[in-house]
Amino acid sequence: MAATRPVALVTGASSGIGKETARAFVAAGFDVVGTGRKTSGLTPPAGVTYLDLDVGSDDSATALVAEVIERFGRIDVLVNNAGIGAAGAVEENSVAQAQSVLNINVFGVMRMTKAVLPHMRARGGGRVINISSVLGVAPQPFMALYVASKHALEGYSESLDHEVREHGIRILLVQPAYTKTSFDTNAAQPDTPLPLYAERRRIFDEVIAEAMSAGDDPAVVARTIVTAATDKKPKLRYTAGPLAARVTKARRLVPVGVFDKQIRKNNRLPG
Numbered sequence: 001m002a003a004t005r006p007v008a009l010v011t012g013a014s015s016g017i018g019k020e021t022a023r024a025f026v027a028a029g030f031d032v033v034g035t036g037r038k039t040s041g042l043t044p045p046a047g048v049t050y051l052d053l054d055v056g057s058d059d060s061a062t063a064l065v066a067e068v069i070e071r072f073g074r075i076d077v078l079v080n081n082a083g084i085g086a087a088g089a090v091e092e093n094s095v096a097q098a099q100s101v102l103n104i105n106v107f108g109v110m111r112m113t114k115a116v117l118p119h120m121r122a123r124g125g126g127r128v129i130n131i132s133s134v135l136g137v138a139p140q141p142f143m144a145l146y147v148a149s150k151h152a153l154e155g156y157s158e159s160l161d162h163e164v165r166e167h168g169i170r171i172l173l174v175q176p177a178y179t180k181t182s183f184d185t186n187a188a189q190p191d192t193p194l195p196l197y198a199e200r201r202r203i204f205d206e207v208i209a210e211a212m213s214a215g216d217d218p219a220v221v222a223r224t225i226v227t228a229a230t231d232k233k234p235k236l237r238y239t240a241g242p243l244a245a246r247v248t249k250a251r252r253l254v255p256v257g258v259f260d261k262q263i264r265k266n267n268r269l270p271g
Contacts, residue, residue: 003072007031008229009065011055011112012082014042016181017131020222021079022048028226033068035082055082055108065115074123077229078116080109081131085183086145087204088190089197097191098145105149110156113171117164125168129228130157131221132173134239134247138259141267142197142204146187158236172228173236177243178208178215203268216241 008025012018013034022034026047034044035053044050051067054060068075083105086093113128120126135143136150154173161171193201224240239245250259264271 003031003074005029005031006076007033007068007072007074008077008079009033009035009068009075009116010079010081011035011053011108013044013048013050014039016183017176017179017218017221017225018079018081019045020218021081021225024219024222024226025077025229028230030077031072033072035064053082055112056103058111061108061111061115065112065119069119075116075119076126078112078126078128079131079225079229080112080128082108083131083149084146085143085187086149087142087187087208088145088193088201089142090144092190092193092197092201093145094191097188098148101145101188102149102152105146106152106156109153113160117169120169121164121167127169127229127234128157128160128171129225130171130173131225132157132175132237134175134177134244136173136175137248137251139263141263141269142201161236170234172234172238174221174225174228174238174240175244175248176216176221176224176240177247178211179218179221179241180212180215181218183212200269207267216243 008030010018010022010032013022014036018034022032023045025032032048034048034050036050037054039050039052042050051064053064084101086101109130130153132153133150135147136154140147157171157173164171221240224238228234228238239248
């Protein structure tokens with residue numbers, strides 16, 4: 001039986017931004033399905049149904065969407081939030097590690113989006129909200145794999161939005177800055193570390209830890225996601241929090257050389 005309320009499906013909802021987003025959708029009047037790799041034993045927020053999902057698996061993505069449709073009869077909003085961080089110099093990340101990160105952060109989004117689009121098209125509407133980052137528009141040394149995944153997500157989302165808009169579907173991007181989550185501690189570490197980068201990596205770890213501790217509360221990002229889901233006239237991109245707004249504006253307006261120097265200064269790099 002179809003739910004009478006709109007249904008939001010939020011991937012990576014067992015903690016951090018995803019969990020706060022699930023709560024925010026409940027408060028906004030949605031039925032909410034949140035996913036995690038292993039949700040048994042977890043207590044979902046009130047009003048949220050937890051289901052298992054591995055975004056790295058075609059079969060898991062297809063089965064999850066089918067189960068949500070069977071239980072609720074509809075999916076009005078998909079929030080592609082599940083993702084993984086990655087640290088280390090590019091020389092320290094194997095191609096296999098790069099493939100693993102992109103399989104979750106990029107192909108995982110593609111799997112879930114392809115699974116929901118036929119249903120949304122048949123219903124004549126829906127929104128897919130992809131969680132990008134300020135690092136989808138700006139560089140970050142020693143996070144190149146993650147940055148590459150978010151830049152890819154930006155181009156994918158904007159292109160797809162043009163394809164499906166005539167069917168009543170919008171593909172939207174939310175760009176958080178640093179957020180107070182366990183993201184940095186859970187990031188994939190380089191699988192082929194090199195001594196020549198050890199000191200730079202140590203400094204990078206300090207920079208990121210400081211940025212995360214001063215970052216936005218996940219609820220700030222969650223509110224922005226719900227805004228994107230419910231705006232009568234949605235925008236392609238939504239920045240979440242004041243730092244994200246400053247960085248994206250600077251990327252557009254600040255001269256390239258000045259922006260480049262600021263990146264190096266922020267990361268305590270020479271020159």
